[in-house]
Structure formats: structure tokens, C-alpha cells
Amino acid sequence: MNRYIKKIIHEVYEQRTDPLCAYIYDLEGIEQHVRNMVKTMPKQTNLFYAIKANPDKRIIQALLPYVKGFEVASIGELKKVRDVSKSIPILFGGPGKKDYELEMAMKENVFYIHVESLLELRKLIMLAKKRDKHMHILLRMNIRTKTLPKTNISMGGRPSQFGIDEQLMEEALSILKERENTHVHLKGFHFHSLSNNMQAALHVDMIHHYLQKVEQWKNAYGLTINVINAGGGFGVSYDATTRFDWPLFTSLLAQSEAVQNLGDTQLFFEPGRFIVADYGYYVAEVIDIKMSVECCFAVIRGGTHHNRLPASWGHNHPFAVLPLERWQYPFARPEVKQSKVTVVGELCTPRDQLHENAEVDSLRVGDVLIFEKSGAYCWTISHHDFLGHPHPNFYYIMEGNYYEANNYSIEQYNG
Ligand SMILES: *Cc1c(COP(=O)(O)O)cnc(C)c1O
Numbered sequence: 001m002n003r004y005i006k007k008i009i010h011e012v013y014e015q016r017t018d019p020l021c022a023y024i025y026d027l028e029g030i031e032q033h034v035r036n037m038v039k040t041m042p043k044q045t046n047l048f049y050a051i052k053a054n055p056d057k058r059i060i061q062a063l064l065p066y067v068k069g070f071e072v073a074s075i076g077e078l079k080k081v082r083d084v085s086k087s088i089p090i091l092f093g094g095p096g097k098k099d100y101e102l103e104m105a106m107k108e109n110v111f112y113i114h115v116e117s118l119l120e121l122r123k124l125i126m127l128a129k130k131r132d133k134h135m136h137i138l139l140r141m142n143i144r145t146k147t148l149p150k151t152n153i154s155m156g157g158r159p160s161q162f163g164i165d166e167q168l169m170e171e172a173l174s175i176l177k178e179r180e181n182t183h184v185h186l187k188g189f190h191f192h193s194l195s196n197n198m199q200a201a202l203h204v205d206m207i208h209h210y211l212q213k214v215e216q217w218k219n220a221y222g223l224t225i226n227v228i229n230a231g232g233g234f235g236v237s238y239d240a241t242t243r244f245d246w247p248l249f250t251s252l253l254a255q256s257e258a259v260q261n262l263g264d265t266q267l268f269f270e271p272g273r274f275i276v277a278d279y280g281y282y283v284a285e286v287i288d289i290k291m292s293v294e295c296c297f298a299v300i301r302g303g304t305h306h307n308r309l310p311a312s313w314g315h316n317h318p319f320a321v322l323p324l325e326r327w328q329y330p331f332a333r334p335e336v337k338q339s340k341v342t343v344v345g346e347l348c349t350p351r352d353q354l355h356e357n358a359e360v361d362s363l364r365v366g367d368v369l370i371f372e373k374s375g376a377y378c379w380t381i382s383h384h385d386f387l388g389h390p391h392p393n394f395y396y397i398m399e400g401n402y403y404e405a406n407n408y409s410i411e412q413y414n415g
Contacts, residue, residue: 001320001372002026005281008395008402009322009368019285019301020368022393023379023407025054026279027062029397030375034066034275040250044262045269048091050232051077053272053376054280056407058396060084063275069111071232071270075104082108091229091270093140093190095161099123106133112227114140114190116163121175121184128183135183138190138229141166143213157193166213173221186223188265189214192231196273198242200249203234204256207267211258227266234274238315238373244274273376280375282307282392285324285368287346289334296341300369303345303352306392307374308382316355319343322368335364343369347387379407 005024013020038047046068051060055077060070061084069089070081081090092105093114102124105113115121115137128135140163164172176186191210197203207230214228235244253259259267284302291297304310310317327333341360345352354371384391394407 002029002397004397006322009283013324019287020283021302022283022395024281024283024395026397027058029279030059030062030276034063037246038066040247042254042259044259045267048268048270049275050270050272054276054380055080057084059276075101078108102127106131106135113137116140118168118172121172125181125184133183136185136187138188138227139164139172140190145209188225188227190229194233196235197233198235198244200245203249204252208258225265227268229268232271234271236273236277236373238318277373277376280378282371282374282378283368286365289336289365296336296339298341298343298363300343300345303347305347305383305386307371307378309378310354311351317371318373319369319371321360321363322370324367327366333364337362346389
């Protein structure tokens with residue numbers, strides 16, 4: 001945990017009377033982490049950040065000097081990145097791209113479009129010609145393999161709405177060769193087959209599999225390939241098990257003959273979760289503690305409308321208890337000791353649960369829970385306005401200091 005977190009909570013707590021509920025993003029931690037990540041990457045590789053994991057503009061800003069670019073999957077996300085930089089390379093992906101999205105992608109000079117279907121390819125060819133705009137693309141491929149690592153989310157190696165079935169590859173290539181196509185240029189392939197893989201060696205195996213596939217396609221169809229995008233999916237553990245070993249991953253890559261033989265072909269990675277997960281803290285005050293049918297519940301000011309990840313994945317989200325002393329009532333302060341506690345939110349649904357049967361030493365109403373690992377897919381995937389409770393406050397740690405700011409909503413970029 002960042003050493004300033006508790007100090008920040010104490011200071012914020014002193015300044016206010018309503019119960020605490022906040023996100024704290026450790027921007028300097030993110031910077032440090034991504035600098036370390038990039039340091040060990042082989043020279044044929046490039047790091048992008050998939051902003052859907054956390055599209056907070058200040059995070060994009062903090063990452064800007066260290067990443068090659070950003071992966072986006074909507075115009076809202078595209079504009080967010082362009083708000084921070086007019087020139088940083090953008091990869092534009094996503095199933096179901098609309099004409100206006102493809103046109104905006106052209107207007108905003110995206111680096112590569114990840115084309116996900118044959119229809120999308122035809123539309124892009126038509127629109128690029130109409131605008132007289134040359135576009136570089138990667139075909140997102142769904143490869144038919146049974147050997148991808150097993151994780152709790154997978155997007156490939158099985159029937160899926162993502163990418164182009166590898167059996168349709170020849171058709172895609174023939175569309176690209178049609179006389180109609182004057183402006184769309186195939187530069188490589190994109191794969192993003194899974195999320196939250198914990199095993200570095202398996203990840204390298206998967207990449208070898210991608211590289212082998214591309215080698216076969218190159219030979220079979222006489223293609224020149226500049227880029228292979230191997231996606232994201234590097235795992236973060238939310239329990240005591242070990243996390244993805246990035247130094248091991250990059251050292252295996254550096255030793256890999258297939259990677260060394262890439263020559264001028266660049267290998268891209270576009271993780272989201274692994275870059276930001278550890279640098280967000282969701283902080284919420286305990287409003288009530290009660291027993292119900294032999295079970296103890298702690299109700300917090302907040303819940304899954306701010307941090308839906310534990311409900312979405314069905315996991316128990318790790319947290320620490322920060323004892324706070326304020327108690328302004330003339331009656332006893334509820335407290336449990338050495339107890340199992342189920343942590344739930346302020347919503348009127350039993351699904352609003354962040355941790356079941358957590359062991360706590362001591363917990364009182366008015367203490368604060370600090371949910372760690374809340375930097376990725378927490379705020380951004382949550383139904384913020386369900387039940388109409390106020391949003392959390394947002395604080396940002398930078399250069400040993402912190403400041404409060406509005407969290408930009410994505411709506412303002414689509415509006
Ligand atoms: C979501 C997504 C990512 C990032 O995935 P993580 O599991 O957060 O690393 C990368 N690429 C694509 C195409 C995605 O959809």
C-alpha cells in the first residue's frame with residue numbers, strides 16, 4: 001500500500017463530517033510501475049495501455065511519457081486520449097464499429113485500426129476511399145486452438161464475437177486485394193484472447209503460438225508484416241496467490257528465438273489491468289454493523305455501484321481496516337472483535353457485496369475500509385447512478401502530495 005494512503009485518509013477525514021467515500025489513485029505509483037515494466041522489455045516490443053481498464057484522464061496523462069500509445073474501443077475513449085495528446089499513437093479496436101467511428105478514427109489519425117469482421121473491412125475500404133485517407137490496419141484474429149491458457153475471461157480460441165475466425169482469413173485477404181481497395185493497408189495481426197492470466201511462461205507460450213501462426217500466414221499468402229499485437233491479459237491476483245511475474249515474462253521473451261527473429265516486425269502489448277490495478281484504492285466508511293441469522297454484516301458508505309469488480313467476478317475484494325476515532329452519538333459504538341464479517345454496500349440489493357466472511361481483528365462503525373487493487377475495472381465498470389447516492393470523491397497522489405479533482409465522465413466526451 002502506498003505509504004501516503006493512511007495519512008491522506010486522516011487528513012480528508014478531519015476536513016469533513018459526512019461519511020468517507022473516495023477513490024485514491026496513486027499516479028506516482030503507476031509511473032514507477034510502468035517505467036519498471038518498460039525497462040525490461042526486449043527492443044522488438046512496445047507497450048500500449050488499454051484505457052478501458054481505467055480511462056481516468058489523469059492516469060492517461062501520467063502514462064503518456066512512458067508508453068508507446070493507447071488502445072481505445074470507442075470514440076469517447078479516443079477523444080479522451082486526444083484530449084491529452086494530439087499525436088500519441090492510438091490503436092482503435094472493438095466489435096461493432098459504426099461508420100462514424102471509422103470516420104472519426106481516420107480524422108484523428110489513429111495508428112492502426114483493429115479490424116474485427118469482413119463487413120467492417122469492406123466498410124473501411126469504402127470510407128477510406130471516399131475520404132482519400134490511407135489507413136493501416138491489423139486484422140484481429142480468433143485462432144482455432146485449444147491450447148490457450150485458461151482464465152476467467154476468454155475472448156478467443158472458442159466461438160466469440162471478437163475478431164475474425166481464422167478460417168475466414170483467405171476471404172479477408174482477397175477483399176484487401178480487390179480493385180476497390182485503394183486506401184486500406186494490411187500491416188499485421190492482432191490477438192487478444194484472454195484476460196487475467198497469472199502465468200508468465202504460459203503467456204510466452206501463447207505468444208509463440210501467435211508468432212507461429214503469423215509465420216504460417218506470411219508463408220502461405222506472401223504477406224509482409226510490420227506489427228503483431230499480442231493483446232493484454234496479464235493477471236492481477238485479488239487473493240493471496242502470486243501475481244503475474246513481469247520480469248520473468250520479459251526475460252523469457254528476450255531469450256525467445258522467435259522474438260529475436262522478429263527482425264523489423266514489432267511486437268505490441270496492450271495491457272490494461274496489470275498497469276493500473278494495484279494503484280487504485282477505494283475507501284469507504286462503515287455505516288452500520290449488524291447480526292442477521294448468526295452472520296455479521298458491515299454496511300459501508302458505498303458499494304458495488306462504485307466498485308462492481310467483486311460482484312462481477314464473484315470474488316472477495318481484499319481490504320484493510322483503518323480505525324478512526326470519531327464517534328458523535330450518545331450511545332454505544334457497535335464493534336466486533338475477531339469475527340467474520342460480510343462487507344456489503346448501501347444499495348437495496350443482496351448483490352451489493354464486496355467481501356463475504358472476511359476475518360477481522362476489530363471493526364467498528366465509523367472505521368474505514370481500504371479496498372486495495374481497485375485501480376482497474378472498478379469505478380469504470382460500475383453502475384454509478386443506481387439508487388442515486390452521491391459519487392465518491394477522487395484524490396490523486398503525485399510527487400509526494402495529493403489533490404482532489406473531478407473524475408471526468410466519459411459522457412462529456414461523447415456529448
Ligand atoms: C480489454 C482489452 C485489453 C486489456 O485487457 P487486460 O486484461 O486489462 O490487460 C487489451 N486489448 C483488448 C482488445 C481489449 O479488449
